[in-house]
Amino acid sequence: MQIVLAPMEGVVDHLMREMLTQIGGYDLCITEFVRVVDQKLPARVFTRLCPELLQGGKTLAGTPVRVQLLGQEPGWLAENALRAVELGSPGIDLNFGCPAKAVNKSRGGAVLLKDTDKLYQIVKAVRDAVPPAFAVSAKIRLGYEDTSLTLDNACAIAAAGASSLAVHARTKTDGYRPPAYWPWIAKIKQQVSIPLIANGEIWNAQQALLCQQQSNCQDIMLGRGALAMPNLAQHIRQQQSAMPWPQVLQLLMQYSEFEIAGDKGKYYANRVKQWFSYLKLQYPEAQSLFSQLRLLGKSQDILALLQQQLAK
Numbered sequence: 001m002q003i004v005l006a007p008m009e010g011v012v013d014h015l016m017r018e019m020l021t022q023i024g025g026y027d028l029c030i031t032e033f034v035r036v037v038d039q040k041l042p043a044r045v046f047t048r049l050c051p052e053l054l055q056g057g058k059t060l061a062g063t064p065v066r067v068q069l070l071g072q073e074p075g076w077l078a079e080n081a082l083r084a085v086e087l088g089s090p091g092i093d094l095n096f097g098c099p100a101k102a103v104n105k106s107r108g109g110a111v112l113l114k115d116t117d118k119l120y121q122i123v124k125a126v127r128d129a130v131p132p133a134f135a136v137s138a139k140i141r142l143g144y145e146d147t148s149l150t151l152d153n154a155c156a157i158a159a160a161g162a163s164s165l166a167v168h169a170r171t172k173t174d175g176y177r178p179p180a181y182w183p184w185i186a187k188i189k190q191q192v193s194i195p196l197i198a199n200g201e202i203w204n205a206q207q208a209l210l211c212q213q214q215s216n217c218q219d220i221m222l223g224r225g226a227l228a229m230p231n232l233a234q235h236i237r238q239q240q241s242a243m244p245w246p247q248v249l250q251l252l253m254q255y256s257e258f259e260i261a262g263d264k265g266k267y268y269a270n271r272v273k274q275w276f277s278y279l280k281l282q283y284p285e286a287q288s289l290f291s292q293l294r295l296l297g298k299s300q301d302i303l304a305l306l307q308q309q310l311a312k
Contacts, residue, residue, distance in 0.1 A: 001212075003233045004166065004197055005029040006223035007068050007093075009100070010267075011274045014051050014065075015258040019251060020226060021061040023243075025233025029065045030139075033095045035108065036071035040079045046087050053088040066137065070095040072107040072118065074125035081126045081136070091135030091163070092126055096153075099141070099172045110172035113144045116152045123160035135163040139199070139221075142184050143171045150184060151191050158192040166197040166221050176224070185215035197221045203228060203281075208236045227278035245285045249310050256306060260299055268299045 005012065005020060007030045012020075017029045031050045034041065047053050052065040059065060067089040071077050081092040096119060098109030112118055119138075127136045138157050142150045157165055167188060169180040180200030189196055199221035202208050207225075212218055226232045230251055231243040243251075252272070259268040273294055279286035289309060296302050 001237070002027045002197070002219040003236065004219070004221040005063075005226060005233075006166075006199060006221045007032050007095075008223055008227070009033070009098075011227065011271055012223075013271070014049075015255060016227075016275075017052070017063075017065065018059050018061070018258070019255055020230060020233075021059040021063040023231050023234065024061070025231070025237050026063050029059065029063055030093045031065060031068050033068045033070035033098065034080070034084070035103075036069050036073065036076050036080045038073065038076055040076070040083060043083070043087055046084055046089075050089065053084075057088040057090045064090045066091045066093050066135070068093040068095050068139075069126075070098060070103065070108045072112060072122070074118075074121045077122055078125040078129035082129045085130055085134045089134075091137065092130055094122060094126060094136070094138040094162075096157075097139045097141045097166075097168050099175060110141050110144055113140060113149060113153055113172070116149055116156045119153055120156040120160045123157050123162050127161035136161065137164045137166065138162050139166040139168065141168045141170055141172055141174075142181065145171060145173045147171065147184065151188065154188045154192050158194045162194055164195040164197060164219075165192070166199050167215075168221075169198065169200040169215070180211075182211050182214035185217050189216050195219060199223065201225075202232075202236075204232070205236045205239060224278055227275055228282040242282060245283050246310075248279065248283065248286075249306065252306055253303075253310060256299075256303055260303070269297055269302060272302060 003026055005026045009032050050067050067084040069077055096112050103109040130136055167185045169182050169184055178201055185198050196217045197219045198211050198215040198217040202211055203225040229242050234240045276290040280290050
């Protein structure tokens, strides 16, 4: 079984990747997307979103980190894919699943699921540009509004030369509403020979097993569940109990120090609040603390509240 840490815009940044891979259980991380429009991007764009490029394309725990690209122009995506691997990315991931309105309006992410030919062109251009030793993976949803093109899209991506395909088992219209339709992944597996990675609504070991059974797919990708239970990968692999709340508080303090030092606290308040929105799904203590924390806007006030909780 391979467990992949999913990209999550604005919350699973390089600091979160460092922390979660230190806890362990992950075989691969995918970065937040690098948006490609009509130019070859400078190296600093890649190293800002993926500082791991400066340390061999891995987190300090040794987990490979693959750069993800988002865009609609095959040629420019191919040029930027080559630049990313030259900078040290151990492969390229292509985002065909992002449901954000702003992204879809600019013809990126899930909206491309309406255009099977364009999916093929993008994957083929990137695959042709990137040396064979480097993986070119893709992530899709089941469709934009419905599943009428699900199998066609998956087959096109496989035919274009993708190394593997992660499937978020919902449409763009479904958003993140339960359930995830894992049996659809089993249908895709009957049509393509490349490895599939199942994604969506995996919050604990029981759901991971059910996902594997219904999708007929051993490899899984964890997103929101990894934020709700920081040791979810080890919970799935080794049946570890959920990380105790005092240990989660220690992680929050560690993350706070990283974030505030890393960007002078510019995004810290928003990021820690986002993380809490997931932690409260697993920990009742997070729910009560979030009701106080969400009213705070300054980094030092949030830090003081966390320190106060830790001292109890």
